[in-house]
Amino acid sequence: MENELKILEEEFLKDCQQACGAKDAEGLRVKYLGRKAQINQFFSKIPTLEPTQRGAYGRELNILKQKMSAIIEKKLNERQNLEESLDLTYPGIKPQRGSRHVLTTVTETICDIFQKQGFIVAQGGEIEDEWHNFTALNFPTDHPSRDAFDTFYLNLDQDKKNGRYLLRCHTSPSQIRVMCQNKPPMAVISPGRVYRPDEVDATHSFMFHQVEGFAISENINFAHLKGVLLDFAKGFFAKDARLRFRPHFFPFTEPSAEVDVSCFMCNGKKKETKCSVCKDKGWIEVLGCGMIHPNVLDTCNIDSQKYQGFAFGLGVERMAMLKYGITDIRLFYENDLRFLEQFNQL
Ligand code: DAH
Numbered sequence: 001m002e003n004e005l006k007i008l009e010e011e012f013l014k015d016c017q018q019a020c021g022a023k024d025a026e027g028l029r030v031k032y033l034g035r036k037a038q039i040n041q042f043f044s045k046i047p048t049l050e051p052t053q054r055g056a057y058g059r060e061l062n063i064l065k066q067k068m069s070a071i072i073e074k075k076l077n078e079r080q081n082l083e084e085s086l087d088l089t090y091p092g093i094k095p096q097r098g099s100r101h102v103l104t105t106v107t108e109t110i111c112d113i114f115q116k117q118g119f120i121v122a123q124g125g126e127i128e129d130e131w132h133n134f135t136a137l138n139f140p141t142d143h144p145s146r147d148a149f150d151t152f153y154l155n156l157d158q159d160k161k162n163g164r165y166l167l168r169c170h171t172s173p174s175q176i177r178v179m180c181q182n183k184p185p186m187a188v189i190s191p192g193r194v195y196r197p198d199e200v201d202a203t204h205s206f207m208f209h210q211v212e213g214f215a216i217s218e219n220i221n222f223a224h225l226k227g228v229l230l231d232f233a234k235g236f237f238a239k240d241a242r243l244r245f246r247p248h249f250f251p252f253t254e255p256s257a258e259v260d261v262s263c264f265m266c267n268g269k270k271k272e273t274k275c276s277v278c279k280d281k282g283w284i285e286v287l288g289c290g291m292i293h294p295n296v297l298d299t300c301n302i303d304s305q306k307y308q309g310f311a312f313g314l315g316v317e318r319m320a321m322l323k324y325g326i327t328d329i330r331l332f333y334e335n336d337l338r339f340l341e342q343f344n345q346l
Pocket of ligand 1: 170
C-alpha cells in the first residue's frame with residue numbers, strides 16, 4: 001500500500017516538473033486533488049483496512065495530500081504573480097533613437113545652400129602646420145594669432161619645411177590645401193572644427209565650427225561674392241534678407257569685409273520692446289569675407305594675373321544661435337538631451 005502512495009507521489013512530482021503555465025498548474029490540481037483524483041480512491045479504501053493499519057495509512061495519505069496541494073498552490077500563485085506583472089497588452093519600452101546633433105544639421109543646411117550654387121565640399125584636417133595655417137595665408141611672422149597664447153601648438157617634432165604643428169585656428173588652411181592641389185576654376189566649401197585657447201563663456205569656446213568658402217576663376221569680382229552671400233542669407237535666415245558689407249582687415253583677402261545681415265527678427269523696425277536678436281541695431285554680424293589676396297594665389301601656384309577669387313568664413317555655432325535664439329554656446333557641448341531633443345525634427 002505504501003508502494004502505491006510512492007508511485008502516486010513520483011508521478012505527481014514528474015508531472016510537476018513538466019508543468020508550466022497557469023493551465024498546467026490547474027490541470028495538476030484537477031488530476032491530483034480533484035473529485036476524480038486517485039488519492040480519493042485511496043481515502044475511500046480506509047474503512048476496508050485492518051483497524052490497526054487505518055491510522056497510519058490515513059496519516060500517510062493526509063501528508064501526501066497536503067504536500068501535493070502545497071506544491072500546486074505555490075505553482076498557481078507563481079503563475080498568477082508572473083501573469084499580473086507581465087501584462088502583454090502593456091505598450092513596450094521605446095528604444096531611444098539617436099538623432100543628429102543640431103550643429104551637424106546646421107552645418108549641413110549651410111553646405112546644402114552653397115552646394116546648390118555649385119560649390120563642392122572638401123574636408124580639411126584639424127591638425128595643421130604653421131605654413132598652411134598662417135604663412136601661406138599671408139599672415140606676417142609677427143601676427144599676434146601666431147603666438148602660443150592664441151594658438152594650440154602640439155608637442156610634435158616640427159615639419160622641416162612647414163614649421164610647427166598646431167590645432168588649426170580657422171578653416172582657411174583648407175583653401176591652401178585645395179588650391180595647391182587643383183587648378184582653377186574651383187568653388188569649394190570646407191566645414192570643420194577649429195581651436196582657440198579662448199576662455200569659455202556664453203559666446204566663446206576653445207573649440208567651435210566654421211564653414212570656409214571660396215571660388216577662383218577668371219574675371220571673378222566682388223559682385224559675385226555679394227551674390228553668393230546674399231543667396232545664402234536668403235536661404236538660411238529669411239527670404240527678404242539684406243546684407244551690409246563693412247570694410248575690415250584679413251591678411252588673406254584684399255579688400256576684406258565683415259558682413260551683417262538685416263535682422264530677421266525685427267527687420268530693423270523699432271518695436272516697443274528691444275529686439276533680442278539685434279539689440280535694435282537692425283543688423284547682425286555674421287561672417288568675414290573678401291577677394292583672395294594675390295600673394296595667396298601665387299603661393300599656391302595660381303597665376304594672380306590671370307585668376308581672381310573670393311573667400312568667406314562663418315561660424316556655425318553663431319549661425320545656429322542666431323537662427324534658433326540660443327543664448328549660451330556651452331549648451332551645444334554639454335550633451336543635455338533636454339536641449340538637444342528640441343532640434344530632432346530639423
Ligand atoms: N578665417 C577667418 C576667422 O577665422 C574667417 C574668414 C574671414 C575666412 C574672411 C575667410 C575670409 O575666408 O575671406 O576669423
